Amino acid sequence: MFQNNIMSTRPFIIANWKMNLLPDEASQAMNSLVACQKRYSKGLERYSLIVCPSHESISRCNNVLGKKSSPIALGGQDCFWHDKGAFTGEISPISLERLGCTYCILGHSERREILGETDAMIQKKVAHLCAATSLTPIVCVGESRKERNSGRVRSVLKRQLRSALSHVPRRRHVVVAYEPIWAIGARHPITPKECAVALAYIHEQCQGLGIPRMYRAVVYGGSVTHDTVLSFLTKGVSDGVLVGGASSKSAEFHSLLRTIAKIV
Ligand code: 13P
Numbered sequence: 001m002f003q004n005n006i007m008s009t010r011p012f013i014i015a016n017w018k019m020n021l022l023p024d025e026a027s028q029a030m031n032s033l034v035a036c037q038k039r040y041s042k043g044l045e046r047y048s049l050i051v052c053p054s055h056e057s058i059s060r061c062n063n064v065l066g067k068k069s070s071p072i073a074l075g076g077q078d079c080f081w082h083d084k085g086a087f088t089g090e091i092s093p094i095s096l097e098r099l100g101c102t103y104c105i106l107g108h109s110e111r112r113e114i115l116g117e118t119d120a121m122i123q124k125k126v127a128h129l130c131a132a133t134s135l136t137p138i139v140c141v142g143e144s145r146k147e148r149n150s151g152r153v154r155s156v157l158k159r160q161l162r163s164a165l166s167h168v169p170r171r172r173h174v175v176v177a178y179e180p181i182w183a184i185g186a187r188h189p190i191t192p193k194e195c196a197v198a199l200a201y202i203h204e205q206c207q208g209l210g211i212p213r214m215y216r217a218v219v220y221g222g223s224v225t226h227d228t229v230l231s232f233l234t235k236g237v238s239d240g241v242l243v244g245g246a247s248s249k250s251a252e253f254h255s256l257l258r259t260i261a262k263i264v
Helices: 023-039 055-065 093-098 109-114 119-132 145-149 153-165 192-208 229-233 250-262
Strands: 012-016 048-052 072-076 101-106 136-141 174-178 216-221 240-243
Touching: 012 101, 012 174, 012 216, 012 250, 023 048, 023 055, 023 072, 023 250, 048 101, 055 072, 093 101, 093 119, 101 119, 119 136, 119 153, 136 153, 145 153, 153 174, 153 192, 174 192, 192 216, 192 229, 229 240, 229 250
Parallel strands: 012 048, 012 240, 048 072, 072 101, 101 136, 136 174, 174 216, 216 240
Antiparallel strands: none
């Protein structure tokens, strides 16, 4: 999917459908997304469009996309740190790859908060995914409201990044998604200015961890809609967006895609 230089690729538009769609709804949404992509293909070919359906829907979505190379890539929403074994309910990165994925979200705050995923678990997931597959990890980091209010944004990001990225092999592409927890599913996202400050810090940390600019992209996620998307895609703010709620409602997501396809 990537060229040698991640930055020679286009801004990322990553749709995280979370657990919002049942399998038949997901294949329906993918069908209408394919139609939307065709309709605005000229404008949308400037972006890398990735959809992360829930695991049970990946196969059906892949069938909708067809065997030929599609302008829409697929990603998992999580995976485990072993290929096979007695790990009830888990999915391996190899399975995701076989199902047609080229990306995988790891360390999403909903998994950290609701399912108790720790930095150590996320580190093992990222390391195994990189060792066992050619999937590109989309590593989520971000602070809670409490951490933000107590001035701990940098220390939280630093801790999460150092842990998650410490076993990424050299010359491996990584997408880091900055998703402040307080801005997810909220009425208002972070301001582009605040976002740019956090993203600059993430770049600085990644550089220090030996992930050069050409191997990393840093995107923003949290309440991105068709109204706000352009402010986050402005040059210098981010390398793309990770869209949750708005991506699983077809009308809203198509309107977001129409908005970005139309900018010159
Ligand atoms: P919302 O776009 O619904 O705020 O979700 C963001 C997110 O969690 C994407 O991974």
